[in-house]
Every structure is written in C-alpha cells, then in structure tokens.
Amino acid sequence: MYDSINKLIEDSQKMNLPLWKVIQKEDCHEENISEEESFSLMKKMYEAMKSSEKSYNPKLRSRSGLVGGEAGKIEKRRMNRELLVGDFMGRIMEKALKIAESNACMKRIVACPTAGSCGVLPAVLLTLQEEYNYTDEDMTKALYIAAGIGGVIAKRASLSGAEGGCQAEIGSASAMAAGAVAFLKNGSNDDIANASALALKSLLGLACDPVAGLVEVPCVKRNVVGALNAISSADMALAGITSRIPADEVFDAMKLIGHCMSSEIRETGKGGLAVTPQGEKIRKEL
C-alpha cells in the first residue's frame, strides 16, 4: 500500500494510468495476485455491500436491545417526503443506518475500513449508483480509490478506534467515501485528494466512547454523519474548493490528535458518552 496521496498522484501522472489502476497494480505486485483476480475480488466486496443493505430487517434488535429499527423510521419519513435533507441525502442516511444497524444485529457486512464504520462507504456508493446509473465496474474502481486512501491513512496514522479514536474509523471511512465520490463524478486526482482531506478535517478529534463498550451507541448513528459529510466534502472539492492543508498532512494531524487522546476515549468505554449517568445506567442494566 502507498503511504502518501502525493506519491500516488505523482505515480499516476508518471505511469499515465488512472489513480485506481495505480492502487490496484501496487497491491497486485505486493500480494502476488493477477489484476483480474484482484478486480473480481473487489467487485465481490461491492456485491457484498449491496446485499448488506438489501438484507436489512427493521424488526431486528441488537443483543443489548439498544439498536434496531432506526432506518425504517427514516425510510417512512422519506417516503412521505418529509425529510429536511431531501430524497438523495435521505437515501444515504437510510442506508448508512441500515448497514450499521445490521452490523450491530450480527448480520453480514463489509468492514470498510472497520465493522463499526461499515455503513459510510456503501451508503454513499450505493446511492450514487442508483442516482447516476454507474456500472458495477465503475463502482469497483471507486472502491479501489477508497481502498487507496484508506491504505495511506493506515500507513500514516491508524484505522482503529483503540489507537486513534472514532476519527480513525468514521473519519477515515468518510475520507475514503469522499474521494470515491469525487472520482465517480469525474473529478481530477487533486479533487479526489481535496475531497478526502476536507472530509477528514471535519471529523478530526472525534472520540471513541461507546456506551457499555458496544459497537452501538453512538457508532450506528455516526455512520450517518460520516456518509453525509463525504457528499458535502466531495461537492466542495468538485466545486474547486481546496483543502489548505494537503491530504497527507491532514492524515498526519489525525495521528497526532490520536496520540493526544487519553485511553478513556479510545474504545475502552471508560470516557465520554460511556460514563454519562445514562451511559452508566445502560451498562449496569445489561
């Protein structure tokens, strides 16, 4: 995996290849697999994302009973055209909730980058495909873009809540999704980099403070903000708004912030929302 977005863009120019291809080629070389194998594996990931949304059951509840049925409520309001965010963003919200809830209810999902943030990328990509009729091949290429961005974040910082807090999970997922959207909307490589930088910047500092230590509260609903933030960040980048701090340096900043976070707000369930009176009450009652 690459450790720099700059380097990725440079190589894309040097090799005269699209960014997704550069990401794919490097991985195929490292893992010793063919480009065809890699592409069909990535396509399988996209298909699994589709099924994770389709298999949603609004009647399911998580083992703790804290999560379930939320997406159904949004869907109802969207169908009645009552959502303030409109239909497109409404569908994204709904899917982010569906997939993140399904995860909490022990259904099959694609960790991207993590299980806790599994709703962000599919919510954005599946809705974009519905809206603009992209082929599954286009979507697979977009997944390479997301994977490339996630890879750079993993190399420069971290994708784990235990190391970097929620910014490393929902923040990274949002940055990956923003880059993928910029790619699908024919943005330049710089637009892709700017979209991911803008997305992560808005989520820097996010604590990982799950109630009772479970991937439920606030994780499920944070998938919504990650997904919507990806769309607004991609729109800003596509409009020509740049991130004054380049993507690589934003990732470095996330690492530094992660180091400043005490362990209480890094997935231990010992800080933030987890230790509010209600959070404690929920933990004791489980």
Added chain:
Amino acid sequence: MNIFDIIGPIMVGPSSSHTAGAVKIGRVARRLMDEDVKEARILFHGSFWTTGKGHGTDCAIVAGLLGLNVDDDRIPLSFDLAKEKKMTISFDKIDLGENAHPNSTKLILKGISGKELEVVASSIGGGRIMVNELDGLTANFSGDYPTLIVHNLDQPGHVAEVTSMLQHKSINIATMQLYRSGRGAHAVMIVECDQEVPKSSIHWLEHLEGIEKVTYYSSQTEI
C-alpha cells in the same frame, strides 16, 4: 496488510476484534484439534468477558469451534448448531494476568476421540488473531499460515531435523520461533510455512527420538 484489509473482510458483525476475531480463534482451535469438538470450556479474559456478550463473542467462538467462517450468517445461531452436534459448552471468567491482551481467551477442549487441547489466544485487532499458548507452552502464531508446532526435548539437532525435512519437501519457512522451559528440559518450535506440510512428513517427525509431540495447523483443510 493489503487493500482487502481496508475494504473487507466480509464478516458477521458487530466487531472485527470481538466477533470476527473470536470466530477465527475458535476455527484455529478446531483445526488444531483435527477432529470435532465434544466439550469446550471457554474462559474469557478482560474485555472479552466484560463486553463479550453484547458483541456476540460467546456465539462467535462456538461458531469457530464448529468450523464456521467469519462471514457465515449462522454465527448467531451457533449454540443451536452445537446442540445438534451434541457439543457441550460452558463459559467462565479467567484472569490471564496483566500482560495478556485485553481480548484473550483460554479454550479447554476435548474432541470426539477423547483428544485434549488447551489453547490461549487473543484477538489483536481488525480480525487478526494470535495463538499465545498451546497446552501451557508459549506459541506465538497468527493462523494465517500453515504452522508446524513441535514439542521436543531441549537437545541439539531437532531444529535441523525439522528444517531439513522442510527443505526436502521444498517448503519455505515464513517465520520460526524457539522457546524452552529450561536448559535440557522441554522446548517448542513454531514454524510458519508458505506451503502445506504433508501428513507423511508430520508422522515421520512424530517418530523421531526426542520429539514429544507434533501439532500441525493447516490453513486450508476444510472442516
């Protein structure tokens, strides 16, 4: 780590460490047993005990012991599957000490033939795991490679026997570790390989003088 660790794995939720990692631990233990498990005492340490129930760590471990994969949607139903197979399961808390990873478990297993095995393993993040102990002896391996675990007396020559056998079969060593309980006492050799080791070679090793036990973890055999 590769790009399919970023987009992927496909898994049953909710947690890569507490669910997918737990399935993997069970599955590795099942493969080490090399036969169906009849009795499983499952002891949870640290966060596996405190938040395991909410994450489904209990049914995930059992699913793994039954040979299910991390993306099998029968994971939440594993207790029922275990009942059908007449596998008895019990859970308890254990303190494996402050050096143990917070997501650790000790499995005390008995197979259908009466074979016994004790495994201590931890889920180290992103669904990756580490087996820390086998039958009370240190053993650090990931379960990502075919792994040969040789218990022998601490005497000269056993490492050479194992490595020449591997060379003879054109098997490349990925990692290799040696531990001993004391000079001249019990030693253990953990060899992670790039290729599978044939059963005949394992039998050959088992019969060598000074070799006490050979355990083989195949990363491919269907369960």
